[in-house]
Amino acid sequence: MVDLSAKAGQKSTDIEKLTAAKDIPGLIKALHSDDMKMQTEVAKALGSLGPAAMDALILELKKKDKDHNLVIIKALSEIRDPKPVPVLIGMLKDENSEVRWGAAIALGEIGDIQAIEPLVTCLRDHDKYVRYGSAYSLEMLGWKPQNEEERAFLLVGKQEWEAVELLGDSAVPALTNILHDRHSIVRIKAVETLGELKSPSAIPVLMQSLADEDSEVRWKTVLASEKSGIKLMHLPRGLSRRPKKKKNPWIAGFLNFILPGLGYAYLAKWWGVMIYEIDIFVTIWLWQYWGEFSFEALLPIYFVLAVHAYYITVKMPEDPP
């Protein structure tokens, strides 16, 4: 038996041998090849082995190994057998976004219409890759949106912003859904598109985005808000709710008093922990050098450090909006 497990430079003849021997585990190992052409060939070989191979592949998906799962999902999307569809639908809820993305694409490639409903749900995923993959697959499956709101989710998934704009009010839910996307670029697009809808129904969500953590998103929200008809007068209040990195002067002072230096560390000064380390060292050293040593003598120093930490926190300028 030829063992192909993780060797590079496997040959087609080896695949033939494995196929002839119906060595399904060997072929599954060979799927891990780095060569994309090889992967496809192995997948085809597995496909030719019929139900037994499919069952083995489906069993592999049960393993909690992201990279392995992605390899199997890719193979399944090339074999295009409908048998793994229920398992793949289940994987649309995997906690790993790459697995969800892969499963969504595989379901489109396999082309079984029972995947449509779960894929429509995935258009609301919080990950842009999953949304994009689901939109792609739904089109592969020939899905047509039932209403304008669903169409908006499809177009947002494909990031076709200009087409979304034309949908008017019905695009608001789909755009609202992506206002919490991890990537500020996506949020900016969402906000800009909401503005272009020129619709009062975008007002509540835009007011939320005024307090976005990203400064560029906040600015674009201001411009978009005016287009939706929010009075400029109401925007500053919304902006004032932006997250502020203001530190508490009392915490800084207290920390510096009991653990000198850590108050500075709390204020994100890189040398805070250093001062703390050195303080401990010097205290031990003094104690060792003088033998009996009164710690009260150090208290005034700690107090000065505490006041200093308090003072610089209060004096810290406010973050610009």
Added chain:
Amino acid sequence: MDIEAMKNAQDVRGLIKLLDHEKYDVQWRAADALGSMGEIACDPLLKVLTFPKIHVRIGVIEALGAIASPKSVEPLINTLMTDKNHEVRWVAAVALGEIGDKRAIPPLVASLREEDRYVRYGSARALEQIGWSAETEEDLAYYHIALEDWDAIKKMGKSATTPLTEMLRDEHPPIRERIVRILGSIGDGVGGRSCERILRDPDENVRWCGVLSSQKCGIPPRELPLELSKRVRTGPSAIGAALLNLIFLGCGYDYLGKWWGLIILEIFLLLFLISQLLVGIKVSVMIWAPITAVFAAQTYFMAKREAALAG
């Protein structure tokens, strides 16, 4: 909390208290109600215009803007010029626009040159509302910059150069980048001070745009490397790192951003303490000083090399 009832009962004091309510929507509904009450709310509101809490000041100004009493113009101008909070200055500018009193024009024009893009924007919109039209090309340029109407600025051509270079002090790199590109497309000799400012910008993208724009402004390439090299380097000082490592081995590495600097410091302090217990303070200093000196020298060269690589 029946805001509507309080409004009908003309409970100005009660409503002003609600401006400090913990709930956001109560705050703005109270401000709305106060704004609809007219003159009688004006004096009590002006008394709390400098209240320490930001959301209260914003609420007060929202209401004053809606009441639009001429009495509130001077205090609002004062807020626009002196308040430390960006949002408060912004809402003051907008309120002055709502009131529409011509006395607000000079301070609003001055605010077009503000550092904060929101205050600039609010001032420009307020001036629009009051029916202001720019008397000088310079004011017009600042106005367009405030609205971030980049096409209009490009059309202004050379007369916008000075305001554009002046606004390079904006803290948002995307705005500076935009300005630099426009300066390049205008192609006026962005010589002297402004060119220096662009080429020494702390942001890499802005500097690069500056290099590209400088060519269009007729600044010969041979002058660029030297200018660029004069920029403020935010990187750590090599001597500082070396000195720190000489005294407390590990501190210098931490200063250079090495995560393991602290571990080295820990180990150093521990070993120093042990050696001191064994051989006494004088001998252990004599043992350790040459060792940390070697590390200090190594740190110095490492910092220099890293600075050179960072460019």
